[in-house]
Amino acid sequence: MEWSRGHTIGHGSSATVSIATRREGCRVFAAKSSELCNSESLQREQRILSSLCSPYVVNFKGSDITMENNKLYYNLFMEYMPFGTLSSEINRHGGRLDEAKIKTYTRQIVQGLEYIHSKGLVHCDIKCSNILIGTEGAKIGDLGCAKSVVDPRISGTPMLMAPEAVRGEDQGCASDIWSLGCTIIEMAKGEAAWPNLLDPFCVLYHIAYSGEVPEIPWFLSEEGKDFLGKCLRWNPEERCTATQLLNHPFLNSKVESNSTSPTSILEHGFWSCVEEGSHTTRTTSLGDLPPDRVRMLGLCSEESCWASWNDDGNWITIRGNECDSWGEGVFRNFGSETASSSNGGLDLKELVESNVSGRIWSKQ
Structure with a gap:
C-alpha cells in the first residue's frame, strides 16, 4: 500500500503515532511506528490487533516496513480516531464528565472488554488515555500490553492496576474490570482514583495490601x-464480569436530574468532599514496609532493567493543548508498561531504597 506520513499526534519511548494518508483515495488512518530493531512489542500488538474485529476496539488496517532516513521502520496501521483520547474528552468538558456521558462511554468500553475477554485476552492497561473517541463514540485502543489470560506476565500502568496484579500474583480479566472502575472515577472526578496518597511507592503498597478500594464519588x-x-471489589473473584456489567441497571437507565456532578460550589456535599480530601495524607515509613511481603510488578534481575528518573516512557498526546491527567504531579513518572520476571514480583522496599525511577521497566 502506498501511503504518506503526516504530522505526529503522539509518541512514546520507542514508537511514534502519526496521521497517515493512503495516496489512492486519500483515506486517513493512524500509523504507529518504531525502528525495526526495536519493534518486538509493536509486532506483538499487531498480531493481537489483527485478530480482533469489533466496533468497540480500534480497527486494524495493516502493517508494513519502510526505509526512512536510512533506517528501517515497522509500521502498524490503525483506524484514526479524530477526537483523541478520553482524557482529552474530559478536558474538553471542563475536567469531568456528566453521568450521561459516563454511562455512554462506560457501556462502549465494557462492550469492548466483553469482546476482548471472549477471545481469551486481557487488555492490561485500561485507562482514559487508552480509550479513543471517534464519531461513533469510544473504542479501546493501545493493545501494547495485551496478553493471553494464561500468560503470567504483569504489565500496565501501576496506579490503575488491581491489587493482585500489583502484588505480582495474577492479571486476568478481573484486573481489567478493576482498571475500568478507576477509569470511571477519573471520568467523574477528573482526577486519579487514588488522589490523596502522594508518595507513589506508598500508593502501590496501599493498593496491594490495604484491603481498601478507591473512594466512590458521592455525587453519582x-x-x-x-x-x-x-x-472495585478487592477480591478479584467477587468482581463482576464484563457480560454481567452490561446487564447492570446503571448502563440501562436514564440519569436522574439529581444524580449528576455538583453544579455549584454552594452545594453542601461538595464542600464535605473537599474537606475530606484536605486531610493530612496517610504516609508509611519505609522502615515499616515488610521486606518479605511486598513483591510486585515483575522485574528482571539485571541492573540494566532499572530505569532512570529521566526516562519518560509515557505515551504523550500532543494534539493541541491536551493534557493527560496521569501526567500531573508525582504520577508523571509512572509509565504504561511493566512485565513480570521469573521471580514473580518486585521488592518495593528495595525499589524505594535504591531510589529507582517511577517508570518501572522490564525486558519483554
Missing part, C-alpha cells in the same frame, strides 16, 4: 455507585 447516582462497587 445510587446505580452508578453500585456499578462501581461491583468493579
